Amino acid sequence: MDTPTRHEQHGRWPQATTLDDLERNLAAVRARIAAAARRVGRDPSGVRLLPVSKTRSEAEIRLAYAAGCRELGENKPQEAFRKWEAMADLTDLRWSVIGHLQTNKAKLVARCAREFQALDSLRVATALDRRLQIEGRTLDVLVQVNTSGEASKYGLAPDATAAFLRALPAFATLRVRGLMTLALLSADAGRVRHCFVRLRELRDRLRHDVADAAALSELSMGMSGDYEIAVEEGATVVRVGQAIFGARATPDSDYWPAAATPT
Numbered sequence: 001m002d003t004p005t006r007h008e009q010h011g012r013w014p015q016a017t018t019l020d021d022l023e024r025n026l027a028a029v030r031a032r033i034a035a036a037a038r039r040v041g042r043d044p045s046g047v048r049l050l051p052v053s054k055t056r057s058e059a060e061i062r063l064a065y066a067a068g069c070r071e072l073g074e075n076k077p078q079e080a081f082r083k084w085e086a087m088a089d090l091t092d093l094r095w096s097v098i099g100h101l102q103t104n105k106a107k108l109v110a111r112c113a114r115e116f117q118a119l120d121s122l123r124v125a126t127a128l129d130r131r132l133q134i135e136g137r138t139l140d141v142l143v144q145v146n147t148s149g150e151a152s153k154y155g156l157a158p159d160a161t162a163a164f165l166r167a168l169p170a171f172a173t174l175r176v177r178g179l180m181t182l183a184l185l186s187a188d189a190g191r192v193r194h195c196f197v198r199l200r201e202l203r204d205r206l207r208h209d210v211a212d213a214a215a216l217s218e219l220s221m222g223m224s225g226d227y228e229i230a231v232e233e234g235a236t237v238v239r240v241g242q243a244i245f246g247a248r249a250t251p252d253s254d255y256w257p258a259a260a261t262p263t
């Protein structure tokens with residue numbers, strides 16, 4: 001499979017300003033997901049598109065809702081919480097927090113999120129569980145794994161994941177659904193694909209080795225520049241922002257430390 005990345009587009013996606021733009025972009029992304037799935041004999045309905053709305057205004061998000069989006073991903077807990085509060089009238093809109101969490105922000109996630117995709121420490125699991133008990137809620141969680149080996153990425157080392165998963169059943173409010181990763185931001189499609197293969201193979205091994213890993217069905221991998229490759233390698237969730245909403249003004253280093261520029 002020689003599907004290229006679109007990381008060279010990073011920061012250059014055209015802005016979606018109208019309902020039409022959003023509908024067209026969503027349809028284009030869905031068509032590309034479906035085509036990628038079919039290339040490898042997968043059913044496209046097995047891939048969930050999570051639109052990522054970070055930095056986007058309330059007006060833009062309401063347009064996305066009008067275009068049919070019923071779930072949105074936000075990297076930062078404060079931003080997710082603020083938007084959740086402001087758009088409480090959209091009662092069927094669900095929020096997924098996909099970025100690094102500090103324990104002092106666990107309360108925000110416990111209150112507003114339906115899903116948290118970046119679990120990578122027991123300290124955060126403990127803080128979330130305590131807050132969720134208070135709220136009387138449960139939370140779907142994905143464990144973030146660092147598959148690129150870059151020091152700048154959050155997530156557990158692949159070989160630390162089994163022990164981590166074995167500790168999670170102690171937290172009754174956390175529903176472990178699968179694994180999440182960010183690939184290398186590189187124009188070298190082979191190296192990007194390698195990150196996705198690594199996550200899938202890890203998930204398959206863990207399903208075997210970790211007693212309670214039957215719940216490991218989800219693989220959240222792929223963003224605007226590489227979601228087609230991720231789907232070819234088994235992604236069940238893709239997190240796509242810029243290809244739907246347009247390029248972001250804020251640099252990636254706002255979201256993960258010292259993010260590498262595309263290579």
Ligand SMILES: *Cc1c(COP(=O)(O)O)cnc(C)c1O
Pocket residue numbers: 052054075098099182222223224225239240241242243255
């Ligand atoms: C922003 C973000 C994405 C989406 O990136 P795009 O380039 O906008 O598609 C995916 N995953 C995480 C964790 C993010 O923070």
